[in-house]
Amino acid sequence: MTDPGGANNSINDTTVHGTAFQARDVDQVVINHYATPTPTSTDGPTDTPLPGWAREVADSPLWQRLPPNRDPAPFRAAARDIAAALAALHDETEWEATGDPWWDRSFPTRFHGQLGQLLCAEGAPDGDFHPAEVLTLTLAPYLSQTLWARTAADRAGVDPTDLRLTGAGGDRGDFERYFDRGHERLVRRARLELPERRGAESDIGWWLFHQWVDHGLRGTEDHWTAYTDLTARLPLGDTALGALFHRRRTGQLLYGLRLSLGEMCRQERLDRLEAVASVTSGIGGIGGMGGMGMPQQVRVRRLAVLLAVARARALDIPALPDDLVENLGIPYPVGLADLRQTxxxxxxxxxxxxxxxxxxxxxxxxxxxxxxxxxxxxxxxxxxxxxxxxxxxxxxxxxxxxxxxxxxxxxxxxxxxxxxxxxxxxxxxVDPRRVQELLMGDQLYRSPGLAIRELYQNALDACRYRKARTQFLATRPGGRARDDWEGRIRFEQGVGPDGRPYLLCEDNGIGMGASELSRVFARAGTRFTDLTDVRNERALWERAGIEMHPVSRFGIGVLSYFMIADEIEVITRRLGEDGATSEPCFKVAIHGPHHLFRIERSAERLEPGTTVRLYLRDRAPSCVTELIGLLGVAEFETTADHGMRSARWAAGEYALRSGDRAAALNAGGER
Incomplete structure (x- = not known):
């Protein structure tokens, strides 16, 4: 026997499923183990072995977390039957036959196992669960995997192994637009015809396909149609199950599982989920709380967060950081089979x-x-x-x-x-501080007046976003979008009551929420269109023939503003997704590029949109001069005022792009 080196570990009284480690000099290791419960059925005992997913659901340790007065039997039997139906619908897609190298059939089993470890460990969150909640938790991994496989199978005809731009329409056209926006360098490398890099186009193409399905289709009408079609084929005869699997509840949970981890707990997202839903329990004619038809609580928001943590722990391979795909198509690539084993x-x-x-x-x-x-x-x-x-x-x-x-x-x-x-x-x-100095200095821009261009382009993007949302909502049945909205951008430059020179840029566009302020506005190189919800919304618009083309180079890049300013103040309110309501107003004061700014609620802005105020340094350029040199045709009404000088551009009307005062006068621009 090999010398254990002083380590003496033991496991008693149970069977352990998974991996056990023999280790030395470890301060503390906790191994959580659970007894395997005997499957219970309202139909009586059976000796018939259950298939994989049905067995995993029926034997889930989560059922043991129910209080004694809440009978799990009918819900457990229902969950078992639904899992069996999901397995059949999943296998119906024959996804393995596509040759997708990123496909991980064992993921839902890992996902479910992580839920058990998370909720059955010592010190786990309070187990005051209702049977309907346990049913939702145990089925979510398998429901999510089946929905993805069925959605993907309907679109596998796009041929992910071919990354040429063919100009095709339909799904292939959508896929080409996806990989041609932001993935150009990856596609060029994939298509290099080098003997030692064979297979790269297929491996990279399938990764892009996964991202396209996850981020380009989730939350769209196609997604909800696929979800409705899937649940229609499940044994949900009981009215309680039908209510539980409504897209507003379980459908939203599954949508959230495909968001990035940074978006999972955004307050705006959590606010869209029901905090507590009431479901009448009458499954199998037995009340889930000891009485016929007694209501149960389903804390949708809490379930969403628990599922997010468990999924993150399960390591969904295509959703792992892009270091993996960035190391394909090179002489020493990542081995995807080795990755799966790891x-x-x-x-x-x-x-x-x-x-x-x-x-x-x-x-x-x-x-x-x-x-x-x-x-x-x-x-x-x-x-x-x-x-x-x-x-x-x-x-x-x-x-x-x-x-x-x-x-x-x-x-x-x-x-x-x-x-x-x-x-x-x-x-x-890169050195973050050096990059900040580069973006704020004249090495990159050469002219500090280009900071005003960035202000304008960000305001333009915000108005374009709101216009596209308004147009789309107007096409929907019962849409409540304002049909009289017209975009406006206003610049004002002067000296405030406190004696400080300032430049103000105000728009009535889409506005920003707390997430956009913390994760996009202050992150150079990130566009607001990188957010999953925005990508999904744009996919909906494009299917309705509505396009939006962002123009800002650095997202909502705050760093360029410091070329002419020492301090920045932002007041913003985001337009609600329904086009009729607006989210809370937020105010941010930024006292320097290295300042940790605080996002506070404010009542200073009642309508959606954003106001950016720059507190200027000496010899800052004039917004009137810069905009006259920039704008020929303004997409939205734009005005600029600086002391005695002012200029106006009516929406869609041509004005001479000239710094010459007389030419601007003749064109009806500067007065």
């Missing part, structure tokens, strides 16, 4: 209030980097959950979740000589 063998353990990922079988540097970045995103998700739970009583039990996530167990695999397969690697990085 993910299947990975495990989480709890250590002093932290979730620690153990993945010591990484065969490529990019796998280490991707998993570490993913754990960093999980860490931020846990922070977002604590913040949300502190303000929402329905989420308060989630404060017992681990507070941090750590990747200290992510390591390189060992080679035949018992040494790591790779010991060092590098990655191109």
């Amino acid at each position: 993910v299947e063998q990975a495990a989480w353990h709890t250590d002093n209030g932290r979730m620690v990922l153990q993945a010591a079988d990484c065969h490529h540097e990019a796998v280490v980097e991707a998993l570490r970045r993913h754990v960093g995103q999980v860490d931020l998700l846990l922070y977002d959950i604590r913040r949300a739970a502190g303000a929402d009583d329905t989420l308060a039990p989630l404060l017992t979740l681990p507070q941090r996530a750590s990747a200290e167990g992510v390591e390189a695999a060992l080679g035949d000589d018992d040494r790591p397969k790779f010991e060092s690697y590098g990655k191109f990085q």
Whole structure:
């Protein structure tokens, strides 16, 4: 027997499913194990073995979290039958036959297993669950996987292995537009015809296909149609089940599972979910709370957050950071089969209030980097959950979740000589402060007047966004969008009552919420169109023949403003998705590019839109002069005032782009 080196670990009294580690010098390791319950059925005992998904659902340890007075039997039997139907509908797609190298059939099983570990561990969130909630949790991984497979199967004809731009219409045209927007460099590399890089176009093409399905179609009418068609084929005869699987509840949960981790707990998203729904329990003629037809609580918002954490822990391969795909089509690519093995063998353990990922079988540097970045995103998700739970009583039990996530167990695999397969690697990085100085200085722009161009372009994008949303909502039955809305952009430059020179840019466009302010506005290089909800909304518009073309180069790039200003103030209110309501007004004061600004609620703006006020340094350019040199035809009415000078551009009317005062006068522009 090999010398254990002083380690003496033991596991007693149970069968452990998964991976056990023999380790030395570990301060604390917690292994959660659960007894395997006997499947219960309202139809009486059966000796017939259950198929995979049905068995996993029926044997789920989550059923043990129900209080004694809440009978799980009818819901458990219903969940078992639904899981069996999902398995059949999933296999009906024959997705394995497509050759998709990113496909991970075992993912829903891992996802379900992580739910069990998360909710059945010592110190887990309060288990005051209702049977309908447990049914939803146990089925969500399999429902999500089946919905994806069926949605993807309907579109596999786009041929992800061919990344040429053919100009085709339909789904192929949508797919081409997706990979031609922001993925050009990846596509060029995929199509390099080099002998040592064969297969890259297929591997990269299938990854792009997964992103297209996840981000280009989720939340669209096609998505909801696929969800409705799927649930119509499930055994949901009971009225309680039909209500539970309504798209407003379970459908929204599944939509949220395909969002990025940074978007999962956005307040705007959580506000769209029901905090508590009431479902009448009458499944199988037995009241789920000990009485016929007794109502049950389904805390949709809480279930959404729990599912988000469990899915993050399950390591959905196509959703891992793009370090993986960025290391395909190169001489030493990531091995996707090795990656799948690494993910299947990975495990989480709890250590002093932290979730620690153990993945010591990484065969490529990019796998280490991707998993570490993913754990960093999980860490931020846990922070977002604590913040949300502190303000929402329905989420308060989630404060017992681990507070941090750590990747200290992510390591390189060992080679035949018992040494790591790779010991060092590098990655191109940038110094954030140096980049900020570059974006604020004249090395990049050369003219400080271009900061005014950035202000205008951001306002233009905001108005274009609102116009497209308004046009789209007007085409929907019962749409409540204002049909009299007209975009306006206003510049004002002068000296305030406090003696400080300022430049103000105000628009009545789409506005920003807290998420846009924290995750887009202050992040150079990020466009608002990078948000999943925005991509999904644009996909809906394009299907209705409505297009929006953003023009801003650095997203809502605040850094360029510091070319002419020392401080910035933003007051903004976002237009609601229904086009009729607006979200809370927020105010932000930024006192420098390295300042940690606070996002506060305000009542200073009643209508949707954004006001940006720059407190200028000496010798700042005139907004009138800069805009006359920039604008020929203004898409929306635009005005500029600076002291005695002013200019106006009516929407759609041509004005001479000239700094010459007389020419502007003749064109009806500057007065």
